Amino acid sequence: MPELPEVEKYKRYVDYYALNQKIRTVTIRNTKILQNISKHKFESILLDQQFIETRRIGKYLFLRLSDDNWLVFHFGMTGNIYYFKNLKQEPNHSRLLIRFTNNNYLSYDCQRLFGFVRLIKNLNKYRFQIQLGSDALFISKKEFLQKIDKRTAKVKSVLMNQHFLSGIGNIYADEICFQTRIHPAQPINKISTKKIDELYNTISTVLNTAIYYQADFSKYPKEYIIPHRKKNGNCPLNKKHDLKTIKISGRTTYYCPIHQKKINKRK
């Protein structure tokens, strides 16, 4: 699930349930989620600390610890976070289990193990190291336009490039293209100034809408393409028209061939 709206949901969930509680035990159930640190060391660093603040940038979630180090979560394709009272409620693919002194638990669940957790000292330094672009919800129009300048890649590839701006993945890139009525394979430098303006505005509209509905696809506006992104899906604007699929950046892309046509205007 985890693109920007899902990770924002996790952030608010942690804010609500798991802040300011002392950590009593830490269990790494699968060491594949660790990077450059031993299970033992990771567990002992967290012990007796609390989470005192959270931050989300793009698809990353950062939890600040009492000692001012940060616990970083990346959710890969299948990561999630659960807080619960009874160990029986531990999810099936729990990879990190934290037990607080109030006897409640926080679990990082990650079926496909593409996600990871790690500890860092300096958030800005880490952000620079991994070349994480500005958050898609907070990038200024000025920076957006500057970064687009001279780029020739397909608009969807640009949207999904986390070095360019962070938080948008395969699903929401399709929605943003659809709502802007731009063909996802349109080279970004061949989009009119007016459409680029629309694109910029649509990014935050779509992401904020998704956050508002807590990333529950079934609640999205009826003109959204996301619930129709499946085999034999049709255009929510005109159900006669089948959606088409193509591959962009290796990802299956759904779009409506009637409402999203390639254009060839120069800037």
Place this chain on the structure above:
DNA sequence: GTAATTGTTCATGT
């Protein structure tokens, strides 16, 4: 059995 899956990185080629 085959293909696909909300992500990222690396190798390779243009």
Place this chain on the structure above:
DNA sequence: CACATGAACAATTA
């Protein structure tokens, strides 16, 4: 360097 593509990572489902 910009960009596209495919493979790899792993688990599960249609």
